Amino acid sequence: MIDILLELKDVNYKYKNNLILNKINLQINYGEKIALLGKSGAGKTTLISILNGTINPTKGKAKFFNRDFDKLNFDQKSKLSTIWQDLRLIEDLSAEQNVNCGLLGKEGFLFAFKNLLNIGSFDKAHNYMQICNLKKSIYSKNIRKISGGQKQRVAIARSLIQESDILLADEPFNNLDPKLTSNIKNLLLISKNKNKIRVPNTILISLHRLDLLDGFNRIIGMKNGEILFDLDKNKLKNFHLNKIY
Amino acid sequence: MNKLKLNPASITFLPILVCIPLAYELLINFHIGGIEIFKEFIISALIPKINNEIIITLIKRFNETIFIAFSSWLVSIIFGIIFGILSSDILYKFLSLPIFLKRFIKFLLTITRSIHEIIWGLILIQIYGINFSIAIIAICIPYIAINAKVFSEQIENINLKSIESIKQINGLKFSSLITLLWSPVIRTFKNFGLYRLECAIRSTTVLGLFGLGGIGTSIFLSFQTLDFKELWTYLWGLAFVIIISKAIFKKINLFNIPKKFLFNFVIALFCISLFSISFFVYFIFNKNTIPFNSINNLMISNYSFISYDFLKLFLDTILLSLLSTGVAVSFPPLFILIFNNKIGISIIRSISFLFRLIPPPIVILVLLMFNYPSISLAALTLGLHNAAITSKLLLGNLYTQDKNEYIAMQSLGLTKRTSWLFGLFVKQARSYLAYCAYRSDIIIRETAILGVIGSVGLGWQLQESLSSFAWEEVIIILFAYSSIAIVGELINGKIKSNLT
Numbered sequence: 001m002i003d004i005l006l007e008l009k010d011v012n013y014k015y016k017n018n019l020i021l022n023k024i025n026l027q028i029n030y031g032e033k034i035a036l037l038g039k040s041g042a043g044k045t046t047l048i049s050i051l052n053g054t055i056n057p058t059k060g061k062a063k064f065f066n067r068d069f070d071k072l073n074f075d076q077k078s079k080l081s082t083i084w085q086d087l088r089l090i091e092d093l094s095a096e097q098n099v100n101c102g103l104l105g106k107e108g109f110l111f112a113f114k115n116l117l118n119i120g121s122f123d124k125a126h127n128y129m130q131i132c133n134l135k136k137s138i139y140s141k142n143i144r145k146i147s148g149g150q151k152q153r154v155a156i157a158r159s160l161i162q163e164s165d166i167l168l169a170d171e172p173f174n175n176l177d178p179k180l181t182s183n184i185k186n187l188l189l190i191s192k193n194k195n196k197i198r199v200p201n202t203i204l205i206s207l208h209r210l211d212l213l214d215g216f217n218r219i220i221g222m223k224n225g226e227i228l229f230d231l232d233k234n235k236l237k238n239f240h241l242n243k244i245y
Numbered sequence: 246m247n248k249l250k251l252n253p254a255s256i257t258f259l260p261i262l263v264c265i266p267l268a269y270e271l272l273i274n275f276h277i278g279g280i281e282i283f284k285e286f287i288i289s290a291l292i293p294k295i296n297n298e299i300i301i302t303l304i305k306r307f308n309e310t311i312f313i314a315f316s317s318w319l320v321s322i323i324f325g326i327i328f329g330i331l332s333s334d335i336l337y338k339f340l341s342l343p344i345f346l347k348r349f350i351k352f353l354l355t356i357t358r359s360i361h362e363i364i365w366g367l368i369l370i371q372i373y374g375i376n377f378s379i380a381i382i383a384i385c386i387p388y389i390a391i392n393a394k395v396f397s398e399q400i401e402n403i404n405l406k407s408i409e410s411i412k413q414i415n416g417l418k419f420s421s422l423i424t425l426l427w428s429p430v431i432r433t434f435k436n437f438g439l440y441r442l443e444c445a446i447r448s449t450t451v452l453g454l455f456g457l458g459g460i461g462t463s464i465f466l467s468f469q470t471l472d473f474k475e476l477w478t479y480l481w482g483l484a485f486v487i488i489i490s491k492a493i494f495k496k497i498n499l500f501n502i503p504k505k506f507l508f509n510f511v512i513a514l515f516c517i518s519l520f521s522i523s524f525f526v527y528f529i530f531n532k533n534t535i536p537f538n539s540i541n542n543l544m545i546s547n548y549s550f551i552s553y554d555f556l557k558l559f560l561d562t563i564l565l566s567l568l569s570t571g572v573a574v575s576f577p578p579l580f581i582l583i584f585n586n587k588i589g590i591s592i593i594r595s596i597s598f599l600f601r602l603i604p605p606p607i608v609i610l611v612l613l614m615f616n617y618p619s620i621s622l623a624a625l626t627l628g629l630h631n632a633a634i635t636s637k638l639l640l641g642n643l644y645t646q647d648k649n650e651y652i653a654m655q656s657l658g659l660t661k662r663t664s665w666l667f668g669l670f671v672k673q674a675r676s677y678l679a680y681c682a683y684r685s686d687i688i689i690r691e692t693a694i695l696g697v698i699g700s701v702g703l704g705w706q707l708q709e710s711l712s713s714f715a716w717e718e719v720i721i722i723l724f725a726y727s728s729i730a731i732v733g734e735l736i737n738g739k740i741k742s743n744l745t
Contacts, residue, residue: 052415054409074415077415078415080415081413081414084406086406088406088407088409089410090407090411091407091428092427092428092429092431093424093428101416102414102700104411104412104414104420105415105416107416108417109419109420109423111420112419112423112424115421116423116424116427131284161416
């Protein structure tokens with residue numbers, strides 16, 4: 001088994017002459033639960049977009065399974081899933097159709113086609129939606145017609161149904177109330193959960209709320225596009241947090 | 246000194262200035278030679294002819310009309326979606342295909358769209374002779390291109406972030422692509438596709454006026470024999486078909502088809518596409534092309550044809566488009582403002598329905614009963630027909646929007662008209678103008694209809710050149726038509742993007 005799943009080496013990212021990320025060196029190992037902290041604009045979303053291969057670094061190397069992203073095979077690519085800050089659900093599809101989209105990496109064209117025609121199987125999607133505390137009444141509702149918190153959970157269910165090895169989540173608790181936040185956080189961080197679903201072993205979650213750090217074993221702090229600290233959860237002190245906030 | 250600043254609402258009323266030259270020319274061309282016939286035409290609307298023979302003809306003609314309209318609508322929607330996808334960026338981004346393919350397809354679609362179905366019909370008649378299939382093909386050619394443009398514009402609106410997220414899921418490219426495209430395609434079909442059926446019925450009727458079958462042929466024959474009672478039987482029948490077709494489509498929700506039939510329904514659509522392609526290929530290669538012996542004929546340039554007269558016709562066509570657009574844009578808000586009460590609005594609705602119903606060639610022939618042929622008369626006809634369409638949209642949007650501002654204006658003591666202007670119309674002016682910009686694209690293409698029946702512009706010359714099989718002249722006229730339509734489309738595209 002390869003321990004290092006994701007690796008960034010001297011990564012810079014520039015957008016319109018602004019340096020968004022500066023000399024980022026990062027390794028994400030198998031089984032780690034990482035919290036990514038930093039103020040808005042610190043570069044967390046850009047870092048996640050580089051980690052999942054959506055954007056390429058301007059300088060430096062990004063590797064997944066010790067390979068460049070463009071050299072990954074189909075199986076390797078499907079071992080990574082993302083929950084986006086802006087959710088990126090597909091408008092006009094129902095909640096269950098959106099969750100089923102998470103299975104596109106495993107199923108064939110006929111599945112995609114049946115999903116769009118609403119004649120496919122939704123059993124698995126319903127299972128994941130239930131685990132994400134979504135009520136049955138919203139399963140078939142158009143994604144435009146459900147609340148922000150419900151959309152957030154649809155996005156989480158869509159990424160979990162991918163049954164990937166690593167999950168990158170950009171502020172996934174944004175629209176959730178405290179109880180739901182706690183439920184979903186427990187679902188993501190406790191691998192052997194009672195729901196008997198496969199939750200990714202390795203997780204990186206960007207956060208704003210410091211009260212949610214329980215359950216993580218590694219904390220990364222970012223400011224102005226740089227990693228200011230990267231340490232074990234137990235070693236985190238207040239002065240670390242003062243550096244980034 | 247303060248600069249004059251125009252907002253969308255005031256711009257909407259500005260084109261009313263076209264009425265000055267229009268009114269001047271119409272007044273000096275006025276005559277009373279056909280006033281008695283005109284009276285008879287109007288009275289006949291109330292007492293249409295109804296007997297067994299005419300009912301049988303009506304049913305037979307409507308069978309043809311509905312068959313042509315429905316077939317051309319269905320084929321043009323299916324291929325409109327296919328070409329819409331092929332001419333949008335997303336396919337090339339997703340599959341990493343060379344972008345020149347998209348540009349080439351877009352170019353072909355722009356050319357085919359710029360030429361009106363009447364012109365395609367006339368050309369095909371000259372090449373293949375009168376044939377039932379010609380009406381379907383003539384409508385399909387520009388309709389596919391028009392539908393493709395609308396579908397492509399909607400597909401281009403797909404958020405790039407959705408593309409990234411679906412790519413991240415790492416599914417089969419084709420599965421991911423269809424998942425992304427599904428929503429905008431279905432939404433566009435619901436909002437725009439069904440309206441195109443009504444357009445197809447109108448186009449079939451207009452093609453019928455030129456002998457391509459359906460109710461249009463009967464309408465034209467009745468008009469030629471001045472049998473107005475029979476003519477109105479057909480026109481009211483047409484109104485009935487349009488209203489019924491809309492009602493049926495409102496009732497039948499295609500997306501509520503039982504799940505067990507839905508898959509078969511999609512398979513049926515696929516079969517129709519395959520059949521259409523096969524039929525088109527068979528039609529092109531297995532028919533006797535009467536005078537169209539050599540493609541080389543098209544390549545012989547006849548420069549002597551491009552004379553002063555040709556340039557005059559070219560400029561007349563542009564002028565006709567501008568004047569008609571002025572009428573189509575400014576008449577609806579102006580008349581709604583003036584006759585702003587329940588009875589006034591009902592009368593506007595009824596008159597606009599009639600102008601949508603009666604094909605423009607018939608309208609101009611009626612107007613010729615008391616006016617000599619001129620650009621103004623053609624512009625008024627085309628303008629009124631399109632004003633009837635823009636007024637339907639404007640009325641629909643005005644009275645379904647939130648009326649809070651209107652109520653607030655009235656409570657301030659403003660008059661009903663001022664409250665309407667500032668409380669209702671101002672909110673709609675921008676989107677109304679954007680739609681009018683799209684409508685003027687259609688007006689440019691429609692100038693051909695009036696030209697062909699002998700009024701003004703290049704259409705008249707096209708009819709002459711087609712009748713004498715002067716293919717090199719036809720090519721030059723088509724090139725001229727395309728140029729006007731493409732330049733118009735570019736200008737209107739700029740206006741639309743500034744407004745939205």
